[in-house]
Amino acid sequence: xxxxxxxxxxxxxxxxxxxxxxxxxxxxxxxxxxxxxxxxxxxxxxxxxxxxxxxxxxxxxxxxxxxxxxxxxxxxxxxxxxxxxxxxxxxxxxxxxxxxxxxxxxxxxxxxxxxxxxxxxxxxxxxxxxxxxxxxxxxxxxxxxxxxxxxxxxxxxxxxxxxxxxxxxxxxxxxxxxxxxxxxxxxxxxxxxxxxxxxxxxxxxxxxxxxxxxxxxxxxxxxxxxxxxxxxxxxxxxxxxxxxxxxxxxxxxxxxxxxxxxxxxxxxxxxxxxxxxxxxxxxxxxxxxxxxxxxxxxxxxxxxxxxxxxxxxxxxxxxxxxxxxxxxxxxxxxxxxxxxxxxxxxxxxxxxxxxxxxxxxxxxxxxxxxxxxxxxxxxxxxxxxxxxxxxxxxxxxxxxxxxxxxxxxxxxxxxxxxxxxxxxxxxxxxxxxxxxxxxxxxxxxxxxxxxxxxxxxxxxxxxxxxxxxxxxxxxxxxxxxxxxxxxxxxxxxxxxxxxx
Amino acid sequence: xxxxxxxxxxxxxxxxxxxxxxxxxxxxxxxxxxxxxxxxxxxxxxxxxxxxxxxxxxxxxxxxxxxxxxxxxxxxxxxxxxxxxxxxxxxxxxxxxxxxx
Numbered sequence: 001x002x003x004x005x006x007x008x009x010x011x012x013x014x015x016x017x018x019x020x021x022x023x024x025x026x027x028x029x030x031x032x033x034x035x036x037x038x039x040x041x042x043x044x045x046x047x048x049x050x051x052x053x054x055x056x057x058x059x060x061x062x063x064x065x066x067x068x069x070x071x072x073x074x075x076x077x078x079x080x081x082x083x084x085x086x087x088x089x090x091x092x093x094x095x096x097x098x099x100x101x102x103x104x105x106x107x108x109x110x111x112x113x114x115x116x117x118x119x120x121x122x123x124x125x126x127x128x129x130x131x132x133x134x135x136x137x138x139x140x141x142x143x144x145x146x147x148x149x150x151x152x153x154x155x156x157x158x159x160x161x162x163x164x165x166x167x168x169x170x171x172x173x174x175x176x177x178x179x180x181x182x183x184x185x186x187x188x189x190x191x192x193x194x195x196x197x198x199x200x201x202x203x204x205x206x207x208x209x210x211x212x213x214x215x216x217x218x219x220x221x222x223x224x225x226x227x228x229x230x231x232x233x234x235x236x237x238x239x240x241x242x243x244x245x246x247x248x249x250x251x252x253x254x255x256x257x258x259x260x261x262x263x264x265x266x267x268x269x270x271x272x273x274x275x276x277x278x279x280x281x282x283x284x285x286x287x288x289x290x291x292x293x294x295x296x297x298x299x300x301x302x303x304x305x306x307x308x309x310x311x312x313x314x315x316x317x318x319x320x321x322x323x324x325x326x327x328x329x330x331x332x333x334x335x336x337x338x339x340x341x342x343x344x345x346x347x348x349x350x351x352x353x354x355x356x357x358x359x360x361x362x363x364x365x366x367x368x369x370x371x372x373x374x375x376x377x378x379x380x381x382x383x384x385x386x387x388x389x390x391x392x393x394x395x396x397x398x399x400x401x402x403x404x405x406x407x408x409x410x411x412x413x414x415x416x417x418x419x420x421x422x423x424x425x426x427x428x429x430x431x432x433x434x435x436x437x438x439x440x441x442x443x444x445x446x447x448x449x450x451x452x453x454x455x456x457x458x459x460x461x462x463x464x465x466x467x468x469x470x471x472x473x474x475x476x477x478x479x480x481x482x483x484x485x486x487x488x489x490x491x492x493x494x495x496x497x498x499x500x
Numbered sequence: 501x502x503x504x505x506x507x508x509x510x511x512x513x514x515x516x517x518x519x520x521x522x523x524x525x526x527x528x529x530x531x532x533x534x535x536x537x538x539x540x541x542x543x544x545x546x547x548x549x550x551x552x553x554x555x556x557x558x559x560x561x562x563x564x565x566x567x568x569x570x571x572x573x574x575x576x577x578x579x580x581x582x583x584x585x586x587x588x589x590x591x592x593x594x595x596x597x598x599x600x601x
Contacts, residue, residue: 391551
C-alpha cells in the first residue's frame with residue numbers, strides 16, 4: 001500500500017504536470033506507467049470503496065500505448081496525454097458494459113462511444129473504468145445502485161453523495177485524477193462537495209449528451225470532476241463544444257483559462273433563500289461559506305444581498321419536471337430491443353410490464369410513477385404545466401440577479417456526508433438533499449462546487465459558485481483565485497492519494 | 501392530492517409497470533408524502549410565465565435533414581434479448597383468427 005500512495009507519486013500531481021511529463025520524451029514517465037499506477041490503486045482500494053462497477057485495463061492500456069506511440073513518433077497526444085479517466089456508468093465506452101447501475105441494463109454493451117468520452121480519449125485520456133451511480137442517476141447517495149453502495153473515502157460508513165458518487169469517490173481517493181459525471185439536479189456538485197473535490201455542472205448545451213443514457217433531457221448535462229479547478233477545467237475544455245449528434249449543443253465561449261480575476265471589485269450575490277443556517281445540521285455549511293464571504297470582502301469584493309423567491313419552489317418544480325421526463329425517456333426499456341427481458345411473459349403487454357418491474361429498482365419505479373401521474377390526463381395542467389411555468393419564471397429571476405452581481409455564492413449542500421442507510425427509507429428526505437443544486441439545472445446555468453473546509457466532524461463541505469449562461473470559464477477562474485486567497489482546497493483522505 | 505392503491509395501480513398500468521401488491525402498498529404512503537411537498541407548486545407566484553419553453557436555452561439550429569452513418573445490423577442486434585436472423589423475436593400477440601386476417 002505504501003508505494004501506491006508514496007509522497008510525490010506521479011498520480012498526485014496536477015493533470016497539466018502529469019500530461020506534460022508524458023508528452024516530454026526526455027521524461028521517463030509513460031502513459032502506460034500512469035495507467036498502471038491507477039489500475040494498481042483501484043485494485044487495492046475498490047473492494048473497500050466500491051467506486052468502480054467495472055475496471056477496464058485492456059481499454060486503458062491500449063489507449064495508453066497509443067499515447068506513448070504518438071509521443072515516440074513526435075506527435076502531440078493531446079492535453080490529457082496518459083491521464084487516467086474514470087467514467088460514470090451511464091456514459092457509453094465501446095467494449096465496456098454500460099449498466100446505469102440497473103438490472104435492466106446489466107448485460108448491455110454499447111457499440112459506440114459517448115461524444116464526451118470520445119473527445120476526452122482524443123485528448124489523450126485513458127479510460128480505467130466505469131463508476132458506480134444511483135440507478136439511472138436517480139438519487140443523492142449512490143445507495144440506489146443495483147450493485148451495492150459506494151463508500152465515502154473520508155469516512156467509509158458514510159455516503160459519497162450521488163448520483164455520480166463513484167466518480168467523486170474515485171477522484172477524492174486518488175484512484176483517477178479525473179472523472180466524468182452527469183448532473184440532472186446536482187449529481188456532480190453534491191458528491192463533489194461531500195468528497196471534498198471540484199465538480200462542474202456546465203451550461204445546458206455546452207457538452208454533448210450523445211451516448212449519455214437519458215434521464216431528464218431538459219436538465220441533463222455531462223461534466224468533469226477533478227481535485228482542483230485547473231484539473232476540472234482541463235477535462236471540460238477537452239469535451240466541450242457543439243456536436244451534430246446532440247441538437248441541444250451550441251457554440252459558446254471556451255472555458256479556457258483567462259486572466260485570473262481580481263477579487264477587488266467582484267460583486268458576489270448572497271441569495272436569502274439559499275441560506276441553510278437554520279436548516280437542521282446546516283449551520284456548519286453556512287458558516288464555512290460565510291468565512292469565504294468575509295475573505296472576499298476583505299479582498300475588496302462587494303456583497304449584494306438578493307432574494308429569488310422561486311428558489312423555495314425549486315424542489316417541487318424539479319420533482320415534477322425530472323420524473324415527467326424520466327417516465328418518458330425510460331419508456332424505451334421494454335424488454336424487446338435490448339436490456340432485461342422477463343422470461344415468463346405470455347403477451348407483449350406483459351412482456352413490457354414484467355420486464356420493467358423485474359429490471360427497475362424501487363427508486364426508478366417511484367420516479368416513473370411520479371412522472372406518469374404528473375403527465376396524466378386531468379393532472380398535467382396542475383402539475384407539469386404549472387412546474388414549467390415556474391421554471392420559466394425562475395430563469396427570469398436568475399437573469400435579474402446576474403444584472404446586479406457577477407456570481408452567486410452558496411453552500412453546495414446543507415450538510416456534509418450522511419451515514420449509509422440514514423435516508424434510504426425516506427425518499428422525500430433524500431430529495432431535499434438537492435435543495436441547493438436543482439435550481440441551476442432548471443435555469444440551464446452553470447455552477448461549480450469547490451472544497452470549502454471541513455465541518456465539526458471533519459467531513460468535507462462544498463461551496464457553490466453560480467454564474468449566468470456560458471460563464472463557467474469565469475467561475476473556474478474565480479474558483480482558482482478563491483483557493484489561492486483562502487488556502488481552501490482538496491485534502492487527501494487519510495490512507496489514500498496525496499496532494500494534487 | 502389523495503393517493504390510494506387504486507390510483508397507484510392506474511398509474512402503474514399507464515407506465516407499463518407490473519407492481520407487486522407489496523410494492524403498491526409501499527408506494528401509497530411514499531407518494532402521498534412526496535405529493536404533499538410537490539403540491540407547493542400550486543402556491544408559487546409565477547406571474548404570467550409561459551410554460552411552453554421546453555429547453556433552458558433556445559434551439560437556434562437544427563441539423564440538416566441529411567442521412568448520416570447508422571449502426572449496422574450486427575451492432576443493433578448485439579444487445580437484443582432474442583432475435584432470429586434480422587428480426588427481433590417477441591411473444592406472439594395476435595390470436596390465430598386475427599393472424600389469418
